[in-house]
Amino acid sequence: xxxxxxxxxxxxxxxxxxxxxxxxxxxxxxxxxxxxxxxxxxxxxxxxxxxxxxxxxxxxxxxxxxxxxxxxxxxxxxxxxxxxxxxxxxxxxxxxxxxxxxxxxxxxxxxxxxxx
Amino acid sequence: xxxxxxxxxxxxxxxxxxxxxxxxxxxxxxxxxxxxxxxxxxxxxxxxxxxxxxxxxxxxxxxxxxxxxxxxxxxxxxxxxxxxxxxxxxxxxxxxxxxxxxxxxxxxxxxxxxx
Numbered sequence: 004x005x006x007x008x009x010x011x012x013x014x015x016x017x018x019x020x021x022x023x024x025x026x027x028x029x030x031x032x033x034x035x036x037x038x039x040x041x042x043x044x045x046x047x048x049x050x051x052x053x054x055x056x057x058x059x060x061x062x063x064x065x066x067x068x069x070x071x072x073x074x075x076x077x078x079x080x081x082x083x084x085x086x087x088x089x090x091x092x093x094x095x096x097x098x099x100x101x102x103x104x105x106x107x108x109x110x111x112x113x114x115x116x117x118x119x
Numbered sequence: 120x121x122x123x124x125x126x127x128x129x130x131x132x133x134x135x136x137x138x139x140x141x142x143x144x145x146x147x148x149x150x151x152x153x154x155x156x157x158x159x160x161x162x163x164x165x166x167x168x169x170x171x172x173x174x175x176x177x178x179x180x181x182x183x184x185x186x187x188x189x190x191x192x193x194x195x196x197x198x199x200x201x202x203x204x205x206x207x208x209x210x211x212x213x214x215x216x217x218x219x220x221x222x223x224x225x226x227x228x229x230x231x232x233x234x
Contacts, residue, residue, distance in 0.1 A: 007161075038222060046208065048162070048225035055220075094161050104150045104169065104216045107223055109161035 007110035024080040026095030034101045037078040042092040123226035139197045140229040144213030154210040
């Protein structure tokens with residue numbers, strides 16, 4: 004089974020609107036971390052937001068928030084007030100286990116296109 | 120610039136040749152990771168080091184691939200007898216074990232094209 008599933012290959016959003024990018028995960032480890040990265044056309048991977056499995060509240064970082072639904076094993080990224088510069092690939096990733104240094108497993112990504 | 124740096128950024132080679140990529144992590148980071156990314160896909164884990172010790176290798180890492188981090192600082196990834204299927208972006212990342220989220224900091228990648 005896929006550990007990280009992103010079911011939306013591509014998404015369009017109107018500038019200034021909010022958009023939700025879906026991510027579901029699969030793990031039997033009670034301790035894990037969930038990450039979202041942005042990859043613009045230039046190629047670098049940019050860390051956006053993190054949610055730990057024991058965190059009680061949904062993570063927020065500026066215009067980014069993570070809708071963490073533990074029972075459903077979903078960790079959707081919400082981008083508010085979309086900007087043209089948000090057009091990029093977005094990857095959800097998971098780290099299993101307590102060790103903060105464990106490797107990340109990535110999903111297949113969602114391409115977000117922001118329309119002016 | 121104190122980020123992760125990779126060299127070369129682009130490499131074009133003929134099938135059967137050997138190639139080597141270098142990664143310089145953020146200086147205080149003790150973990151270093153190699154990932155491979157093909158067009159339109161997410162990064163796939165290849166291997167990682169804690170200091171100079173190689174702790175895990177993916178089954179994707181065939182015997183043609185070897186990675187080293189001899190002094191616990193920079194790392195090299197060598198691909199021997201390259202095949203066209205090796206064409207991809209090779210991403211290096213580093214992280215610190217000193218608390219925090221354990222997020223990976225990525226370099227800009229080394230793009231390999233095998234003709």
